[in-house]
Amino acid sequence: MSDTRSQIVEVADKLFYERGYEHTSFADIAAVVGLSRGNFYYHFKTKDDILDAVIQLRERKTEVLLDGWAEQAHTPMERLDQFIGMMVMNGPQIRRYGCPVGTLCTELAKLEHPALPRASMLFTLFRQWLADQFTQLGFGDRADVLAMHLLARSQGIATMANAFDDEQFIRHETEQLQAWLRTLVPTALTN
Amino acid sequence: MSDTRSQIVEVADKLFYERGYEHTSFADIAAVVGLSRGNFYYHFKTKDDILDAVIQLRERKTEVLLDGWAEQAHTPMERLDQFIGMMVMNGPQIRRYGCPVGTLCTELAKLEHPALPRASMLFTLFRQWLADQFTQLGFGDRADVLAMHLLARSQGIATMANAFDDEQFIRHETEQLQAWLRTLVPTALTN
DNA sequence: GTCTATACCCAGATAGAC
DNA sequence: GTCTATCTGGGTATAGAC
DSSP states (O other), X not given: OOHHHHHHHHHHHHHHHHHOSTTOOHXXXXXXXXXXXXXXXXXXXXXXXXXXXHHHHHHHHHHHHHHHHHHHOOSHHHHHHHHHHHHXXXXXXXXXXXXXXXXXXXXXXXXXXXXXXHHHHHHHHHHHHHHHHHHHTTOTTTHHHHHHHHHHHHHHHHHHHHHHTOHHHHHHHHHHHHHHHHHHSOGGGGX | OOHHXXXXXXXXXXXXXXXXXXXXXHHHHHHHHTOOHHHHHHHOSSHHHHHHHHHHHHHHHHHHHHHHHHHHOOSHHHXXXXXXXXXXXXXXHHHHHOOHHHHHHHHHHHHXXXXXXXXXXXXXXXXXXXXXXXXXXXXXTTHHHXXXXXXXXXXXHHHHHHHHTOHHXXXXXXXXXXXXXXXXXXXXXXX
């Protein structure tokens, strides 16, 4: 994998997030990387190939992110807090561009793009990681349902914060989410 | 307003929802209406003009919808149930295309399209209507916050159901939403 | 591996006949 | 009000020189 190639994927990742997949052209990516449009096709034959590479990159980044959280936080509850904290930390980006995973899935669904299942796999990575934490908290039978609930809540927050360009809303709703987690789990179990 | 014009707007409304704004071309709309591309410009000068007309149409439709709910249901709680029930009723469409309002706002935000504020006004219509119901339930000071919360929850449900093509998830989460409403409001107040 | 040049198509948009 | 014909720009994609 050449350095130019990974540069292309990094830039495409960013532009697909900020402008959307369809609205990002080869020329846009090439301009940022500092490449001619023609040379582009040495690295990627089609736009779908770039999308595949971007999704793959995001998979790797997500795994690194989740592993990092697992290292930094030692209890399941603290790890769930890391997930919620991500929304606050990424507030400015979410306000402008929404959630990278959610907005990509939304776009691909409308395009009836064959890569949609691969994009929603990014959700699945979070889903399984969150379910793991709930399992460790003793919700074995409801772990997946709770994980999906938490994901949905975060998606709703991102969509509304994006539509209304409202960062205060993120802070308020994430506090609500943390409160919900606390009512869910008896305090004794959180440490 | 000619009949052809309203036909165009109706078709554009549907296609913008199903395929997205950018991915829908004049030719697509003209083909469905049974019009030549050239004649299109007699009715609309630019694509943005069509978008404006579509948003306006949706505003009218939303007002009719909300008025209808207010007529059918006579207590605030029943009216909130109508809102939640809409998600179940529109389950198949949501699964395939997401929420019409949420996905439009998401797309326009990425395009940095000047019509975004007008599109999010559609959210505002729901927001105010929902806040009205919460006010009538005695949550005057928190009515808007609760309305936004309910909207965000519904957006999250739509995004996840769309990404995973999962209608069962809609049913489960809407039941959770109804349960949440019941814990929020003492039973004595719901009638 | 990178470039220029170019083919090709489809989009939005216009002109003008009917 | 509707049509055909056409312009222009941008997009994806290819060929071939360096």
